[in-house]
Amino acid sequence: MDNANCVGGCKFETRSFQYRRRIPYSLGADPLPPVHPLSLKNLVDIDTDLISSQLYELYDSIILNDSGLERRYAFVQKLEQILKKEFPYKNIKTSLFGSTQSLLASNASDIDLCIITDPPQCAPTTCEVSAAFARNGLKKVVCISTAKVPIVKVWDSELQLSCDCNINKTISTLNTRLMRSYVLCDPRVRPLIVMIKYWAKRRCLNDAAEGGTLTSYTISCMVINFLQKRDPPILPSLQMLPHLQDSSTMTDGLDVSFFDDPDLVHGFGDKNEESLGILFVEFFRFFGYLFDYEHFVLSIRHGTFLSKRAKGWQFQLNNFLCVEEPFHTSRNLANTADEITMKGIQLEFRRVFRLLAYNCNVDDACSQFTFPSLTDTSFMDDYVNELQLEIVPGFSHGRDSSDTSCTESPPEPSHFAWAFDPYNATASPYYNQNINSSIDYSSIYSNDVPAIPPNVPYTFVDPYTYACYINNNSYLPPSYMDFYTWYNSPYPKSSHHFDERHGGDRHEKNLSNSRRYSRNKFHKKKQSSGPFQYYPDAFSFTPTDNNSPPSNSSSSEVVSPVSLHSEPVLSTVQAFKS
The missing domain is CATH 3.30.460.10 (Beta Polymerase, domain 2)
Structure with a gap:
């Protein structure tokens, strides 16, 4: 008899809980605005040694004896x-x-x-x-x-x-064996996962069945992937290391083999000297502000990020956060949380980072969340208002007003060359390097730049997407308008904005998609009519030729952060003319 086919006649078949949604619908599903990494408090200004001592003390008191x-x-x-x-x-x-x-x-x-x-x-x-x-x-x-x-x-x-x-x-x-092998690879892995799971439990964010949030296993996989992406990495991908693979490693048609001798890889992350406190703070900084939820999938199997489009997950239900199951790779572990819930969890990540950055108090960061009574409707409204304070990283609440180490505006750009690499969660997102001060870079950083009038036919390189492209030859922007977009547009990565500008003409959008396919040589060259001519070299940028304009570009130039493989600089990049 099938295990599941016993509903109705079993007196033990009952709901063991009353479903209580953890993140209220009133928070809304509007995407969070991007935050400049330089507007966040720098790691050197945070007392991570104090945080480490608090974490170890709390860890010793809660770990299974x-x-x-x-x-x-x-x-x-x-x-x-x-x-x-x-x-x-x-x-x-x-x-x-x-x-x-x-x-x-x-x-x-x-x-x-x-x-x-x-x-x-x-x-x-x-x-x-x-x-x-x-x-x-x-x-x-x-x-x-x-x-x-x-x-x-x-x-x-x-x-x-x-x-x-x-x-x-x-x-x-088998999932447990894999997780245990990762835990034994480095002494920092166990306390870090235990403490982040402790935080999630205290904040009621690890109950997928009753609260519609995430499972503890999903959170553990997020931590493993985070450690695989440190620079230098702390953990390898045990499924990518050479190991025995035969018929005995197949279960339900899935390849469940992996390198299961952690003693041989012990010391893999010794080059990374980050303490437990640094890793704890940087985990919340990364998933609160830096990770690109829209385009990437966390994969501990590959030890990196995968493209949602490449996996075909861009249209899945509840795909705001995608965490690949390490064996059953077609399954998203994070599909238990919808878009509103993930927005709330991301704001909870930001809340922890703020409390750690300015108060250095682990107990405050892990304070217990208690559901209100069913008759108390104002509590969740107050909670939503508290979360919305985390959207703008001014951190005016919860810190000393005399603390000027972090402001809502980034530092003077003439002193830093900013380039953010989403493929590497580096501890500090900026480089202490003087750059050419004769060029006016203020338009990149200033929030006061007036919006470009609609009748001005110039588009500008989106720095975030361009950084993805320059840093990885295999990366292809999901759409034409993700690569070249209107500066200060309210829809900087939206295909709908493209449709609005061109009167909803889907034909023109299809032409831009054909250029994307031609770059990968999946389609033969063919002629197309319309305002954009078809050129195989429409996206001819390479990391060694950052300033080469596309064949159908104008001579207009804008400043954009580029070339993350080499020494980061700010250089001019040719822009398309619509």
Whole structure:
């Protein structure tokens, strides 16, 4: 019998919770405005040593101790004995997975257990397992057979422990092995993941089922990818390292092989000397302000970011944050959170960064979020107003008014050459290098530049997208208007803005798409009519020829940050003329 086909006749089949949305709809889904990295407080001005000491002290108090581990093993043994007694002919074994096995459990963590039968076809249903547990004196037995992964929840009043049991979902044990291998690669990984999971639990942001947010496993994958992208990297991609791959490494048609000897890669991240406090602060800076949620997918399998367009995820439901499942690569782990929820979580990231940057207080950053009573409607309104204060990075709240180390405006551009590389989450986004002060760069940084009148036919290079292109030859802007866009446009990366400017003429947009395909040599050259002529070299920029204009460009020039491979400079770039 299928595990999930027991709805209706099972008295344990009930909702174990009342769904309470964590991020209210009133926050809205309007995208957050971009924030200049130089407007954020510099890392050298933050007392990361104090933050590290607080983190380690809190980590030692919450991490699962030996006595807690013994209680968990005793509970698992008790459950296995019950199952073998109730189902003597099922050849049942149990396997721990989740945070307990991956060394990421705290004293308050639940137990995750996989019930394995041989053969799998003779497995009992979740309702049968629920009834067996109830007959043997276990409390609070709940059967959730309609979930994506059917589970049985059970509570032991003697050991004061709860457990979630699934049946024959062995892929979960492989995910745990992979996570454990990453944890053992570097001594900073375990405390960093544990503390970020602790923050998420305190802020009620790790409950995908009840609050519509993220799972703890998704958050752990975000941390792993963040550490893989440090400069220099702290973690490798264990699935990309050479390892044994044969028929035994295939499960449900998926390649689940990886390099599983962490001792051989221990010391991989020794060149990176960042402390726990630095990594904790930079995690929230990166996902609060710097990560491009619109275009990229987090992939620990590849140890980098992937393009949403390349994976075909740009039109998926709930795809604001995309985290690739390391084995089942067609699955987005973060699709449990919709766009409004992810906007709220991103603002929560910003809140933590502000509190750490100006107060250096981990307890304040991890303060407990408590849901209000159902009759208290003003609480969530106040919470939304508090989140909206994080949209503008002025940080006027929660810091000393005499602190002038960070302002809403970036530093004087004549002293810095700014170039932001979204492929590398570097600790400091600016370079101490004098540049040519004879050129007026104020139009790049100033918020007071008047909008260009609609009748002026010039477009300007979007610095963020151009930096992506220059830094990676394989990167292709998702659309024509992502690469060349109106400066100060309210829709800087929107294809709808392109349609509005040209009267909704889809034919012209299709012509620009054909130029994108021609650059990859997927289509033969063909002639097209319209205001834009078809040229195979329309996007002929290369990292070694940054100033070469496209073949159909005008002579108009604008200043844009370019060439992140070499010494960063600000140089002129040819712009298209519409």
